[in-house]
Every structure is written in C-alpha cells, then in structure tokens.
Amino acid sequence: MLSESMLAHERIRDVIDKSNRTEDISYTKWVYGTKENIEELFTSTPFVGMSPLRTLLHAPMLNYSQNSFIHPLQYVDFLVHYREKAATVVLPSLAITTSNWTEGMKEHPILEINGAFMLKDNENKGWLKLEDVLGIRWLKGPATRATILVGPMDDPVGLVRLVSPRSVIGFEPTNDGVKYRLKIKVIGKVVNLYKEVPIEEFKKVTRDVFKKELIRTFRKTTPQHGDPYQLSLGLYQKNPKLWNKLQKEGKSVTAESLNERDIQVDIDLRLWGARKHP
Template sequence: MSGWKKLTSIYLIFPLLLTGCWDIKDIQDVNYLTSIGIDYVEGQYVVYGQLLDFSDVAKMESGKPLQPIPVWVGQGMGDTTLSAVNDLYHTSEMRIFYGQIITVVVSENVLKKGLKEIDELRHRYYEMRYTPWFFGTTEPIDQIFAVTPFFNLSPLMSLLHQPQESYKQESVIAPITSREFVSDIHEPGKATLLPSLSISDRHWKKGGDPHSMLEMDGVFVLQDGKYRGRLTRENIPGLRWVEPQTQRSPLILRSGGKPQVALSLENPKVKIIPHVKGKEVTYTVDVKLSGNVSEIIQPMSERLMEEKAAELVQNEIKRTFEKGLEIHSDLLQLEHALYRQKNKDWKKIYAERDFKITTESLQEIKVSVKLNNAGKLKLP
C-alpha cells in the first residue's frame, strides 16, 4: 500500500476513536423543573412541578423584559409520590429534567403524614441534589409557584428561589436547604425549623391593584424528626437572637406602648451551657449582640438603650422558648447542646426517655447588647 493511502486510512480511523455525547439534547428540547412541590390530599399524593423557559431567562441579560416571563405549573396525582410524578409525565411533551431544581415545597399534610415519600422521590431521581431550598406551606402549592416578582423579572429572582437575599436585610426566619433539613431531623435532641411560605397581597400594589408576593410567616417544627406543629412569626420573636446566621434584625424600644428608639442588632454570639446535677439538667443561654441606632424618637442615653434592648431580647427569647414547649419542642436547642457538649450525661438522662425539657430547664438567659454607633444621629 502506498504511503498516501496509509495516511488516508489513518485519518479515516481517527474520527471513530473520538468519544461524544450521542444522546445529548438541545436546551430547548428539555423541560427543566425549577421547583417541585408535594401535597397529600384525600389519601393521594399530589406533585407539582414549576417549569421556566431558560431562553426567556437568558434574554434578561440584555435588559428588563416588557412582558412577564411565563411560569408553567404542572400537577400529577397518585398513591405514591413516584406514581404522581408518572401521572405528570402523561402530558409532558418533552423529557423532564430534575437537575435544575432550586426549591422544594411540601404541605403541612405531608409533614403530618411523614417524610418517607419525600425520601423516596429524592432517591429515585439521581439528578436531584441536596442543595435546593426547602419550605413548608399551608397555601395551595400551585399558587405559590405562580407568584411572580417585581418589574417582570425572572421568577428565579423571587423569594421562592433566593430567600437569602431578603434574610440578609431582615434576619427573622432563617432559610434552610434540603441538606440542612435532612441533617437536622436526624440529629438527637434537635428541633428542625422549616420556614413556612405564604402568599401576601397586603404590602404591594401594581398599577393600583394588589400584587401578591411571597413571605416567610412562621416555621413548621419537627422535634427529633417528628412533626410537632406550626408557629407563626409573631410567636417566635426570639429565634433570631439565638440563630448564629442572623445578620441584622430590627428592635423597637417602647415606653407605654409608644416607640422611643429603633435599633438594628447584628451577629449574635450564642452559648448554651448545660449544668448537670445527678439526673437533673438546667441550662444557661448566653447571648451577646452588637448593633446600631437607626432612629431616635425620644431622647435616651446609650447605656439605657443597651439595658432596655437586652431586657427586651431576653423576654423575646423566653417567650419563644415557652411557645415551643406548648408543642413539645425545644426551640432553643437546649438538649442538643447537652448531646454535643456532654454526651455521656445525655445518654444517661435523655436517651431512654421522651421529650424532657420543661420551664424549669431554662435556668437563666443572659443578654448583653453593645451599640457601636448611631450614624449621623446624636445621642444624649
């Protein structure tokens, strides 16, 4: 065989050795789920899927769209979550992909029923990650998925998909990922706090008409992996002061019901100290906060501000603790602190018994507040 024929043969063989993705699909040929919701109604599971057209999302890079980006919400029903997903497939024109899910929402009915079916769904579809945000709700999930943000922006900019942005500005209820949720429910003595998502049309208007927006209005509480109940935002004012993730949160000092000073408190440093005497345990909660003065309505010295703020924070923590006890939950994570710090004592005292935290368990709440500055405001 001549040299040029050998060379030609080699060139023809090379393409056969190249690997490639023979079954790869274009982006427009796949339905990408961005959120998935699970409900339990009259003995059947209902699975909701939120779809977005990523080509519309990409167009936003060149400017704000004139029209709202459409949101598609699908619904499937079945005896299990997997059969409900299969029911959804019946009318899906293209393959559904789970690797882009940003948020998982479950109803209170699902929390009451148990989390086994949620685990089955997550383990069945390997594309699903543990990074999505995790919420509970008492609202219809399809309506949650249909809420759109300001200015015709992408639904990916909403609280549903970016809860951390709102939390940075006002830290009240900490968002949680699926990974954190799964980790917490398996931690002995720990209360898992799942943010409750609701729809509100009280705050914003568009062209004079109310515009629905999402908000976190409370928490669903699971103690040692068992569902205990739901607490509203008003019932848990002290959670923010014992949550290390808190970045800043407002506090209003009042006298006779009238506001005097508005503060912004930041970055709590929290210590929970267990005191073991025989088979009895009490706890001290030590909280240190720093902050700034946001507004002065009635003149007050800096020292008095710090004292009144510390007293108010202390009362909010105690109130939150007591609300948790009403549903047999330890919102301050006292028992978990004993489990972590004095595991041998925990095994002797708690491992063989059910929930043991009582009002007497909380021996003391210590709070100190240090105000760094008042900005342009002048303190007396």
C-alpha cells in the first residue's frame, strides 16, 4: 500500500530498493495507492462469515471478474511499467465507503477502488476518479466483465453485460505525429430492455456508448496524466526509431492521437435470450 506522499520518485525508489533486499516480499503481491489513512484501510473488516483473505487487499480478481472497473496491479507488473520509459503505471487507489452496505441495520465500512494514480516518467501524474478511467478496462483482456447503460442516463434504451473484450492497437505516422487505431471485439448479453428497438439500432447505440467511454478516459488522461492505454508503449515496441523522434518532439501521444472515428468496435450480441426481434 502506497500513500500519496510515497508516490514521489525518490520515495518509490527507496521502496523498490528495500523490497529487492529481502526474500520475504513476494513479487505477486497486489499494489495500491491511497489518499486515506493506511491504518484504517488495513483494519477494515469483511462481512460476518467471510475470510479477510477475500477482501480487495488480498483477492481483488474475485471482484474484478464479476464487475470490472480498474484492473488490479501486481508488484511485478508495477516494476515492469514503472521502469519502462514508454509505459504508464495505472495504480488503483483504495478508499473506505459506508454508503453501499449495511450489517445488523448499521452501516458497514468496506474497501472500494475509487480511482487511480497515473505514474509516468518516474513521476506521479496525478489521481483520477473512477468514472474518468473506466475506459481502461476494455483494453485489459478477456477477464473484463462489466455492465453498461445503453443510451442517455435520463432515457436509457437498455442494460448490457459486456464480457471478454479483445483489443488490437495500430498506428499510422502523420505529418504532425502519429494516429492510433483501436479495434475491439466484445461479447454482449442484454440484461434489460427499456424500449422496443431493432437489434441493429440497439447495437449501434451500444457501440456509441462504448466508444464514448473510451474517448472520455483518453481525453481525461492524455497528455497531462499519462497514457493508460499504453499507446506510446506499443509504438515504442514496434517502431522505436519513430517513437524516439516523436518523444523528443513531445508528440508520441497527444490529444489528437485518438478520436472516436479511430475506434472500431465489434459487439457480438449472440446471448440475446428469449427476446423476439422486432
């Protein structure tokens, strides 16, 4: 667990140095940042009958596989991305909430992920709240499962459960830098329908919501906070010469590097259930 004050480069370097000097620290442990009191986080208890080992601190993938927000981070992946000059560390932040759960008619404090810190170029680029970084989950592989509201919040069309996203990142050099392309395939299951709409229209609205979430995260994080989609890392791995040129010019990832039209989404609604097609 890293407090916000520990995320300065000099202090993280000390943490890494000390952890490498002992065999007692596992490289597969989960790493979090926080803005809150660390002692309170560690004294937070699970519900009656549940093992403390099933909390977010010790088994975060149990929650992520059911409802995905920010992908948990193991220490080995933290080290890899922190030391890689083209990568951004997306460090989940933990907080305590009492607003969602009760036990014995009393509020029960539990741990929740409320956002993420972005670490890039050995610097803490800042903290972003959860709703601003939700797009990251769709590039984290087939373990992601999440439900999205289709259509505007005040007049939704339906509710869709999206699972097993698979993504490919491409790039194309331009006169002013580089343009990235995202291709994402995902399986969808309609949970609820609030309106009678043709399937193709429903798929289109779902794609639009999906793209808007991706673009919202990109615009919130780039360029001031980092590159959580690892676009720059992909460019560096495939074309290091171009990456070095653009990096010196400050153009490896810019606000114009990715637009909604650069995202291709294929949603397979094969799990349509018993609903009849209109």
